[in-house]
Amino acid sequence: MAKITVEQERCKGCGICIAFCPKKVIQLSKNLNPKGFFPAELINEKECTGCAICALMCPDVAIEVYRQEREKK
Amino acid sequence: MAKITVEQERCKGCGICIAFCPKKVIQLSKNLNPKGFFPAELINEKECTGCAICALMCPDVAIEVYRQEREKK
Amino acid sequence: MKKVFERPKSLTDVHFTYCAGCTHGMIHRMVAETIDELKIQDRTIGVSPVGCSVFAYEFFNFDMVAASHGRAPAVATGLKRSLPECIIFTYQGDGDLAAIGTAEIVHAATRGENITVIFVNNAIYGMTGGQMAPTTLIGQKTETTPFGRDARAHGYPIRIAEMLATLEGSSYIVRTSTHNPQNVRKTKLAVKKAFENQLNNKNFNLVEILSTCPSNWGLDSIQSLKWLEENMIPYFPLGEFKNI
Amino acid sequence: MKKVFERPKSLTDVHFTYCAGCTHGMIHRMVAETIDELKIQDRTIGVSPVGCSVFAYEFFNFDMVAASHGRAPAVATGLKRSLPECIIFTYQGDGDLAAIGTAEIVHAATRGENITVIFVNNAIYGMTGGQMAPTTLIGQKTETTPFGRDARAHGYPIRIAEMLATLEGSSYIVRTSTHNPQNVRKTKLAVKKAFENQLNNKNFNLVEILSTCPSNWGLDSIQSLKWLEENMIPYFPLGEFKNI
Amino acid sequence: MQEDLIIAGFGGQGIMLIGQLLVYSALEENKNVLWMPSYGPETRGGFANCTVIISNEEIGSPIVAHPQSMIIMNLPSLDRFEDELIPQGLMIVNDSLINRKIKREDINFYLIPATEIADNLGNAKAANMVDLGAYLKIKNVVDFTLTEKTLEKFFANNSSLIELNKKALERGAQEIAKETLKP
Amino acid sequence: MQEDLIIAGFGGQGIMLIGQLLVYSALEENKNVLWMPSYGPETRGGFANCTVIISNEEIGSPIVAHPQSMIIMNLPSLDRFEDELIPQGLMIVNDSLINRKIKREDINFYLIPATEIADNLGNAKAANMVDLGAYLKIKNVVDFTLTEKTLEKFFANNSSLIELNKKALERGAQEIAKETLKP
Amino acid sequence: MKILMKGNEAIGEGAIRAGCRYFFGYPITPQSELPAYLAEKFPSIGGVFLQAESEISAINMVYGASCAGVRVMTSSSSPGISLKQEGISYLAAAELPCLIVNVMRGGPGLGTIQPSQSDYFQATKGGGHGDYHLIVLAPHSVQEMVDLTYLAFDLADQYRNPAMILADGILGQMMEAVELKEYASEIPHKNWAVGKSQGRKRNIITSIYIDPKVLEQHNLRLQAKYKIIKAHEERAEEWMKEDAEIIIAAYGTVARIAKSVIKKAREKGIKAGLIRPITLWPFPDKYFQDLGKIKRILTVELSSGQMVEDVRLAVNGRIPVEFYGRMGGMVPSIEEILEQIEKINSQIERVKL
Amino acid sequence: MKILMKGNEAIGEGAIRAGCRYFFGYPITPQSELPAYLAEKFPSIGGVFLQAESEISAINMVYGASCAGVRVMTSSSSPGISLKQEGISYLAAAELPCLIVNVMRGGPGLGTIQPSQSDYFQATKGGGHGDYHLIVLAPHSVQEMVDLTYLAFDLADQYRNPAMILADGILGQMMEAVELKEYASEIPHKNWAVGKSQGRKRNIITSIYIDPKVLEQHNLRLQAKYKIIKAHEERAEEWMKEDAEIIIAAYGTVARIAKSVIKKAREKGIKAGLIRPITLWPFPDKYFQDLGKIKRILTVELSSGQMVEDVRLAVNGRIPVEFYGRMGGMVPSIEEILEQIEKINSQIERVKL
Ligand SMILES: Cc1ncc(C[n+]2csc(CCOP(=O)(O)OP(=O)(O)O)c2C)c(N)n1
Ligand SMILES: Cc1ncc(C[n+]2csc(CCOP(=O)(O)OP(=O)(O)O)c2C)c(N)n1
Ligand code: SF4
Ligand code: SF4
Ligand code: SF4
Ligand code: SF4
Ligand code: SF4
Ligand code: SF4
């Protein structure tokens, strides 16, 4: 279980996260943000693996990644 | 048969020609030149081979070298 | 769920002023993360250049000094010499470092100045609107090479890492890229090493990072990453040029 | 008897203002001879630097331009670009070329500027009275390193030939010496090639010549040649670094 | 007669372009013209605005503190310029990107959903032309068809852009014709 | 009372040194002093001269156009400075390096074969001290033995130089004692 | 036929028409349109456009090209011009003609890219070392960006002296209609230039005169030249000056604003007029000699007050010279200056009839 | 106890005593004795002496060290100072205290190494871009080389402003006796400096203010500071001024010569006196306000006439201000200036009794 959050005001809709998400679970929103960009959003929380590749590549550091920690044995 | 001439006013008595002359036929003169240096002079015209090493090394381009041309066969 | 990726503390909350998709932002993040990880935020001083990253002092969350164009290595030298216990880095573009600042970077390197240099090579003058940089590729069109850079008229692109690696005082010189996740990860490692070296008093450290300029390249974000990979890397090979 | 060695025509009659035993004079002769031999006296323009050879324009017998300190390569660029049929060379010391003029020489080289550079490395600032040069050796005492150059405090000596050889635009980069007749002869050949290359439009050519400064080294003429051989050559190896 | 106009928005919205379209057209009519850009620090995004002056006389100051007209393409521009318009001045507002009310009550403003309109025409980037069309419809400082001609010259090698932009111009003008825009 | 002295010769002749010797000594006597060097473009060789001012009052101008005294160590210096000496001024001339007559007839000059004398003492470079000795013998601006003491301090770590230079100083003074020098 | 051009481009076009084929520069805002224009135009007309690695290198390339006798120029903005100061001093010392363009922006330091006039002192009094002068021309319209470019090249060659166009970001980036007049002057032959010698005596270009006597002579020669330039080349525009009681002294962009102000002032019955220096060096002193009915001068600048000193020196205490300025990229509005004029007007004591 | 020192060394010793431990410079004649002195002394007292690769690098190292809050200096001569102009503008803009020494030599261009005062405009009006001022101090003896070095560091820190010592080759290389007074001031704590943050808010040092409104505010702050400096720090020496009819205005070396001239003039019955500006910026206007019996001012400089403009501005036309200058490394003799004084004296109209 994992998810990402995209800070909507910060995102510039560059699409890099979308291009590199191995699960293709990000898309651009239909709503312009106040900067004039269509920001990215997670479309499928189930598929997100929390691999953080999107965050790694986001030039605006707009993404945070959350993951269910594996239980420690 | 060979010889060198040292332009006395130009020479700064640095001694480089003396140090490198393979025949050791140059020495410093006893007379100061107007620049305040003791200039070099050829002491033995007979021994000079006209190898021009002195001229090659003279930083002040004060030396000219003369050589008897070998007769062309 | 646990947060596994968050904004580093060494970044302020201010939104970057970079264009959409510009990899300057990634590089900022990596520098900030490194400083967080090395726990040196309270004694790091960054020197920002003149170039698109001129506002870096607004984004990095520690003491910052804004240098004049190209002179960041000299400013960093003044800082390091008077604050030897602080960690000093410069953040410079290719116009800043490889053109006007050539003498300053060469001599900081040959002096073995114990600083870290983050060198962002995007093959163009971003901030001034896309003029030829010393690193602009042959054939590349820019505002001042509208018919493409021609070696005879405009000279060859300069390879900074290779050049600085010849200098006795340089200790770690590496070129990395930002065009995909693997390379971003490698870049991060290089940045970290370049800071660790400074902590270990290992002379001069520079990471040349290939970066994009979607706006002035006239490409979108994704095309830009591709262009970087296909055009820049062949001329600017990645790798370590010095590591002692 | 026939004159087999005479002052080249490309030297004026003016007495050199160099100190006794200073090898700047030899280098002048070799440049002038080369120009005589290549029969280019009527279309050669020399660019003199700021340094002991600042008065080179009095000694060379052709058109001369006196550049500001370190900028001779830029001045030469302006000349060559507007007079492509002329032969342009700069004559520069190590302070001039390797310190203040670093950016200018690096970029003339990387541009592949079709000029010839005679670089006189005497490991010191001669004209200003013996301060440390970028090429001053570790341990060498100068006016500004009275306790000897210390790498940590003053940095490492810079090897210009090696550095410039990494640049795409350089075509002939060689280091020679003046400490004995063999090496003077080699120097002469290198100088000649560096001019011939220009005649053949072969980009950027530089001859780094190790030279003495008896006055500021505090040695006599002969000791100086020896000091050069024993101390400079180990750090500044002679040879061709590029020849394409 | 002198018309002072400020056009303001994001970089990338074509602010400069419509300003230039105006002065090129006005020059054809032998008017005195002046166009002056102003950019923010970013290349794309960030603020951008330009001043357009069209006059029958010699143009003095290039600086217009209080213009007669404005085309406002986004919220930050509204915040920045609203107070500067002269009383009874004209303001064309790109309503699509502005989620607040106009505060001034002494001006004539027209809220045009320009970005939406342009998007519907196939390219949101033509919002500038929509607003320009509206402006021209109200203030006839240059001839409408002359402006279309200039536009053709601007995009001489891209006929699809010509079509799009011409449509956008007209749609803008039509919005004014509706005359239902003012709240 | 103010003494203005110019010392001139080649670089390398120790011109600056004897000037400094004078002012260091005069300072010991609590006089106001000023020493000012002037170099030519060459490091060695080329001209070098210095101005020495010793005064009981505050010293104004450091520039002495017309000194009361001169020590002239070579021909170019004679050519350059001869006309500047005040009438009845004192000129000590290193005759060894000057192969021409003194032109001025209104001055007091002393031709000292300083280089030869120094050479005979073992080092031609001490010619400066020979001339200084002569100067001090005539113009007692500072005490002779005090000057010797200063000299000892200058060469503190080279006793052979102290000896040589002291001898040279004395030999210079003796030349004056001969009083047969003026043509 | 008039065409629309940006001011920066207009300088470029002016330079091309004046026969300039050599440009060496380094990018900086707000002058970028000028090098961009030349980079586009030069290749097809055999011109050399070279982007140098720095402003310093650029000015020294200009030095080299000028030595070769060609028409050459560079262009930059405030911080970049500061870097050129040593080079400029050398150019002036070696009497090398060239054109240097400064499209001023707000300072000091990195400042901003917005327009300013705070490099007046640097341009006119000598930002570099030593006693020298540039010929400094101040356009106030895009038209003058062309016309004064012609003039700058001509004067530079005529007097063997570097010339400077001192503009600002507004003039550089705004677009107006210009008429591209035919360039009529002839480029003089330069027998002092270096190049193929073809039998002539060798030419040397230098600024070192190690012997101060010789250097003083050189300086006296330069000063004599400056005197001639001053006598012949003072230029200014007088506008509504005839009956004016209050004069605005302003150059460049500000002078345009001043014209608008003066119109409004006249509408209010205030007799205002304008003296607009076109040559900043030589400063047009002579236009300030006959003060006529003038009771006050208001100097307006985009600076803390620089040209005002030259106005005061010209007026030498005869009437009060006031100052109003904005800084850091701010530009005064018509209303703002008008207010100053009204204030001054209310202070003028008039003979009561 | 007085000891003999060269002027350049005296600055070095003054700097050490004032707590300066950072020197960044690049060699140039005639200031070489200063870096040589510090290179010798610094190692044993923990100072950092770094010879930079250029003047530009040096001034930017100074910038860096000043950001760190330490006392720091650089030194150069005319051409080298020209190269520092961008850096100086940045220092002033970022309000960074430091000491810049200019031991002036003859220009323009490479010129000569002989003394000159032709960088007055550059130093006082701003050779760099933008509206800024340095605090400029002009010593006229080796003693003042020490004393004004103390003062320069103090004023620089007090006002957060770069200070300059404007000397010339004569002052730099001549030797005089100096008394090394105890340095009494305390170096202030600089809470604005960067360094280990230890919990405080982060410090930023910059000179970019991209928004012109903000940059104007910054400029207004700077101008307000300059006003305070002007109000408090004008300094000049008045010498035999009381009853003087003719005043020589001169600074530095020339002022010393002027003193000799005035003595001679007085011997001839001419009532001459001296105003010697010690602060060149702020120019000591107030010393020129009460003109007393003064009928004429003769400004003497080693230049074509630079400070004379400030004298004229201060006097504002009330009495004539004449000028006499030498250039290119030439220095006027006592006799030469005396002749000027006699000429002026003969022109003064006196009330016939
Ligand atoms: C002395 C000086 N010269 C030129 C400039 C203009 N300038 C600002 S940024 C820049 C170049 C930026 O290019 P780069 O360093 O590659 O950074 P990028 O914007 O590409 O990240 C230039 C030339 C300046 N501010 N100062
Ligand atoms: C801008 C500038 N900085 C410094 C100087 C002073 N200067 C004159 S020559 C010189 C260095 C000379 O050294 P180098 O180039 O090695 O030549 P050398 O005398 O050893 O042959 C310097 C620093 C100057 N004239 N101009
Ligand atoms: S990479 Fe970042 S800025 Fe770009 S679209 Fe994704 S979240 Fe937005
Ligand atoms: S964390 Fe991985 S899977 Fe999840 S959105 Fe980001 S890139 Fe896609
Ligand atoms: S030519 Fe040869 S042998 Fe003759 S003097 Fe010279 S070095 Fe000696
Ligand atoms: S090498 Fe030349 S200068 Fe030296 S002593 Fe011989 S001749 Fe004279
Ligand atoms: S101009 Fe280029 S480098 Fe600058 S922020 Fe935009 S994309 Fe990045
Ligand atoms: S100082 Fe040194 S380099 Fe200069 S002329 Fe003398 S010996 Fe040669």
Ligand SMILES: [Mg+2]
């Ligand atoms: Mg870049």
Ligand SMILES: [Mg+2]
């Ligand atoms: Mg050297």
